[in-house]
Amino acid sequence: MFKKFFQATLAVVTLSSALPASAAVILSSDFTGTSGDASNVTWTENDVSVTNTLDPQDSSLNSLDLFSNSTDMFAVDHNIHNSGDWFVDIVVSASSLIQDIVFDTLSLDVSIFNNSGNLQTAQRDLSFSLEIFDGLTSVFSDTIDVFNGNVSGAGFVPTENIEFDLLGLILDGGDDYTFRLTASGTGGGNNAGFDNFLLSGTSTALPSVSVSAPGSLVMLVMSLLMLAFRTRK
Template identity: 40%
Template sequence: MNFKKLCKSALLVTGILASSAASATVILSTDFDGRTVSGNTASDLTWTTNGVIAPGVLAANSGSDSFSLFDTAAAQDRFAVDRNLHNEGNWFTDITFMMANDFASVSLSSVSFDSIIFNNSGNVQGVQRDLDFTVELFDDLALGPIFSYAQNNIFAANGSNSQPVKNISFDNLAVLLQQDTEYTLRITASGTGPGNNAGIDNFVLSGDVSPVPAPQAFALLALAIAGIAVRKAKRS
C-alpha cells in the first residue's frame, strides 16, 4: 500500500471509529432502588452512566424552607418529597454532572421520569391532584438555562386516581456537552388547587455518545502523516 492510500485509510478508520461509536443510548439514569433517606437528601443511589460522571446524592430544595423526603412504604425506591405543593410551595432537585474525559462527544436528546402524587401521609394519592413538572439545564457560566420545558396538568384535578404513576418525557433537547463544563439538570414540581405532594422515579437522560477513537487509529494516522513527510523530503 502506498503512502497516499495509507493516509486515506487512516483517516477513514479514524472517522469510522468516531462516527460508528455514536448511538442513541442512556447517558444517565437511576431507579432510586435501595436509596437511603436522611432529611431532604437521598443517598446510596445507583447511577447508570455513559459519557458523563455520576452526580452522587440528590436533595429536594425550595430555596429557603426546610422539609424532608418521605420514607414510607409507598415512597420506597422513589424520590418522594414531603412538601404540599399547594399549601407550602414548589420544590426542585438538581442533578449535576460533567462529561467524562474519555469521550470525544456527548449530546443530550431527551429526559424522562415517572411522576407520582402522594398524600400528606406519604401514601400514593387516591384522588387526582394537579401536578406540573419543569426541566431546565444550566451550565457553570450561570447565564440562564440552556433550555426550559414544562409539562402541565399531568394529572387532572378531579376524579379518582386510577393511574397514580405516569411517565413523562421531554424530547428533542439537542444539547452538545462541552469538556470541563459542569451541567445541572433541574427538575421542579409545582401544582395548584387541592394540596398534594409529589415524587419521581425511573429517571433517564438519553442521547448520543462518541468515545475517544482507539489509540490504534491515531497510530495509523501518525504513521501515514510521517510517511508523507518522508516522501516530500526525498523529493526536495
C-alpha cells in the first residue's frame, strides 16, 4: 500500500510543480529582404504579434528611409551627428491566450554607416537607447554607449552586439508594450542601424480549468483514504 501511495503522491507532486511556461524567443527578426524601407519586415513571433511595418522618425516625427544598398538590416539614412537622433517604435502585443510574458533580454547587433550606406571604416560616436511604454507610461529605460568618440585605425569593427536586461518586466496576456529604440551620437558624421533583433522571455499559459493540480491532489487523498479504509476492513 505504501508503494502505491508513494507512486501516486510522486505523480501528483510532479504535476503540481510543473510550470506551464517555457523560456523561449518571444520576438526576432534578421530583417532579410529589408531594403530602402521597412514596410514588410518578417518576424518570428511566439505568443505575441507585431506590425510588419517599422517607421523610423526624427525628433520632428518625420518619416525616414533606409539605405537601399544595406540589405538585410535596418540601416537608417539619417546622419545622427548632423541631423540629430532618430527613433523607431515596435509595438508588441501579447496573445490573449496566455497569462503573461516575463521578459528576459533584448539583444541586437548595431552598426555605424557612412553617408553612402556602407559600413564605417573608422569608429564614430554611437549610443542606443531602449525605452518601453505601457500606454503613455514609461516602464523601462536604458542607454548603452556602443562606440565612444572618433577613433581611426586598423582593426576597427563597425558592428557590436548589445543587450538590454529587462529585469523581469511582465506583459500581461492581451496587453501591449511599445519598444522605442533611439540612435544618437556626437562628433563626426555617421549613420546607424541594427540587425538580428532578439527579444527573449518566458510565456506562462493560462491556468487550466479542466486539469487542476490542487484538485487532483484532493482526489488523490480521498482515493487513498478509501483504499486504506477498505484494506482495514
